[in-house]
Amino acid sequence: MTKIFTVLFLLLPVIASAQLVGKVTNTHGEPLPFVNIYLENSYSGTTTNDDGNYKLEVTTGTLKVIFQFLGYTTVTKEIETISGKPLVLNVTMQEESTSLAEVVISSKEDPAYRIIRETIARRKLNLDRISSYKADFYSRGIWRVDSIPEKFMGQEVGDFDGQLDSTRTGIIYLSETISEIAFQKPDDFKENIIASKVSGNDNGFSFNSAQDANFSFYENTIDLNAAIVSPISNSAFSYYNYKLDGVFYEGPKLINKISVTPKRPNDRVWQGTIYIVEDDWQMYGVELSTTGQAIQLPFITKLIFKQNFKFDTATNFWVKISQTIDFGFGFFGFNGDGRFIAVYSNYEFNPQFDKKSFTNEVLAFEAEANKKDSIFWKGTRPVPLTDEELNDYIKKDSIQTLRKSKVYLDSIDQKNNKFRILDPITGYTYENSFKNWDLSYEGPFPKINFNTVQGWTGGVGLSYSKSYDEHRTRWLNAFVRMQYGFSEDRVRFTGGITKNFNRTNRIRLSLSGGSEGAQFNASEPILPIINTVASLFFERNYMKVYELNYGRLGYSQELFNGLRIFTNIGYEQRKPLFNTTDYVTLPNDDVDYTSNNPLIPSDYSNAVIDEHEIIKTQIRANITFGQKYMTYPDGKFNLGNNKYPALTLQFENGLGASNENYNFSELSGSLDQTVNTGNKGEFTYRLKGGTFFNGEDISFVDYEHFNGNQTRVGTTPNYTNVFNLLPYYSLSTNKTYFEGHLEHDFRGWILGKIPGINQLNFNLVAGAHLLSIENNKPYTEFSIGIDNLGIGKYRLLRLDYVRSYYNGGSDGAFVFGLKFLGLFD
DSSP, X not given: OHHHHHHHHHHHHHHTEEEEEEEEEETTSOBOTTOEEEETTSSOEEEOOTTSEEEEEEESEEEEEEEEOTTBOOEEEEEEEOTTOOEEOOEEEOBOOOBOTTSOOOSSSOHHHHHHHHHHHTHHHHHHHOOEXXXXXXXXXXXXXXXXXXXXXXXXXXXXXXXXXXXXXXXXXXXXXXXXXXXXXXXXXXXXXXXXXXXXBTTOOOOOOTTTTOOOTTXXXXXXXXXXXXXXXXXXXXXXXXXXXXXXXXXXXXXXXXXXXXXXXXXXXXXXXXXXXXXXXXXXXXXXXXXXXXXXXXXXXXXXXXXXXXXETTTTEEEEEEEEEEEEEEETTEEXXXXXXXXXXXEEESOOOOTTSOOSEEEEEOTTGGGOOHHHHXXXXXXXXXXXXXXXXXXXXXXXXXXXXXXXXXXXXXXXXXXXXXXXXXXXXXXXXXXXXXEEEEOSTTOOEEETTTEEXXXXXXXXXXXSSTTOSSEEEEEEEEEXXXXXXXXXXXXXXXXXXXXXXXXXXXXXXXEEEEESSTTOOSOHHHHHHHHHHHOOOOOOEEEEEEEEEEEEEEEETTEEEEEEEEEEEEEOOOOOOOOOSSOOTTOOOOOSOSSOTTOSSOXXXXXXXXXXXXXXXXXXXXXXXXXXXXXXXXXXXXXXXXXXXXXXXXXXXXXXXXXEEEEEEEEEEEEEOGGGOEEEXXXXXXXXXXXXXXXXGGSBOOOOOOSSEEOSSSOTTOOTTSOTTXXXXXXXXEEEEEEEEOTTTTGGGXXXXXXXXXXXXXXXXXXXXXXXXXXXXXXXXXXXEEETTEEEEEEEEEEEEETTEEEEEEEEEEGGGGGGO
């Protein structure tokens, strides 16, 4: 009897279920994509795909099915379903006819303003109304490219592993996820991914996630690289104009259709249509777009958001049930578009969560989540595949085994491993894809540079990389490099090997050594390419170096979530170096090269250090408070947590020195954080400090050096780790020190409101910097600048005016930011 009941219990879902399928079109017979379809008084629903097709699992019996689509009249159909038999229900939807007949029109103000004021007044209430819930979540993402170039900067682009056709067009990413999500205010979130599918990769994991799709226009701003002001934010009237296009009824509810246009097109704003429910003052739907210029990602050509809501009688709230995000992009000939869709169903509001319901793990995959077969997906996927998507799955899945075969991978390698005429200069890579290893030769270009100690320098290198699994969770890298200084007539070699043991706690072991001309400041504040230009064309040889012969052993590991340690121990031999050349391309009679002594630039005979040896040890702890992370079957991915600053603590020790006065200890720490201030921009700060023990007579190499800048050229995205007018070594210290950097990027909040200037899409940036050293007067800098300079899509420039104050004196200069130069480091 027990077995009989067990069998009946297992059969109940089959006996009681049926399937509803069909196509939704407009009155012209054209398919309507992403129509919301759900059962009356439930959260069981789906949407149509691009082709207008849909599929919905339903129970047997008499049901009412609702078809809802922005701009069209909602359709309700009563159906009778029979177990085991699919029911075909095709629906034609009529365009919504809006009317202003019931609206009282004022000559002073459009009626939309009253509606928006009412909605803004209840914005916070509506945002807080759903304080906790559980739901089922489905997401699908697709990226296409169109006629992309065969080469980029002289390098072969490839065909994305066979995903492009003869016109170099095709789908390069198609994936789906099915997951269960949970949320609790203010920001507790958890997603458990039940199934994940990536076209052409049965071992792949989709990067679609519910948290990344969680956009609410009830928030004052929506963060899309820049904070875009919501049309119903508290400050919305400063950014938008509104017009009531008409009204219509959804059952007994009156829906207001409102056109939204920006007051200033280049503000961080949206434009389009929002639908507001009268008296409820909640959103019925959203159809808004913004631009790459607005979000300060110029390669984005379009970005369109659509959201749909349905009324929940239990909570008296309009709940989001679907969202689509369409985007286009174009940059250096790489053009394409894509779409991410999200469907929410089976809401459970105000569930009983306990303390263990939420942790810092915000996403996890169930075992075998990426191994679900086509039968599972066909029966579970709430939104049917389009013909394009289905064909992509069939094509790529059918040849997947072939593309993993040795014969195929060898044929691809044979093509890519061909030696080309410029390879001796630019570099060459030989790859064995089947065995997951490659051997690379690094050519001298573009790293040919000049300094007055070595003269022209150039070099070559060899590197070897080996991956031990498909997802590169365990890998080994090894390298050896040779550099030749023409003026000093000397060859120097460096080499190293690093082994990464996993992607969970990222245990990493490294061994390195060799001989190099190293900057006294190990942070290398001046790029070789900047020093080359400054030396050859302006006779300003700012880079100061010494000879470092070393052997070093390093180890790093995440001990537990939020705490990662780095340790190393090494032998170092330091030797002084002197200028060996005074070559200059454009001689300047008013300027001469300085010596390689950073403290006494006019002393060409005496070095700042003598030859010595020392054993250096270092342990550093990186602490991320409240660190959020995602757990994949093959590893852990840390997301950080911008609510709190990141803390770094470091202890460095020098012992066993050939001159015992050079033994020392240094304890230091830093705090840094970037704070999103909504539509007012982004605030970044960095605080650093430290102290020495037994550091009175240590080598100048081991002083604390601060990142100065005498070239008047900036090379970093922000200036929170540099003093732009400070000579490189003038305040280097072996005493207690503190430095602080503050910078605020207003992201258009100020300049975007100034007529004329707002057309340029520039950002105002302000900064303040302080350096305090024991027994010294403080050094300070203040700056005001303009970021996001450039032409069209290419916005990689910045210009700041910096004023410094020290020891009763003041100086000022412009600093030109060339943010792309970091690419050549």
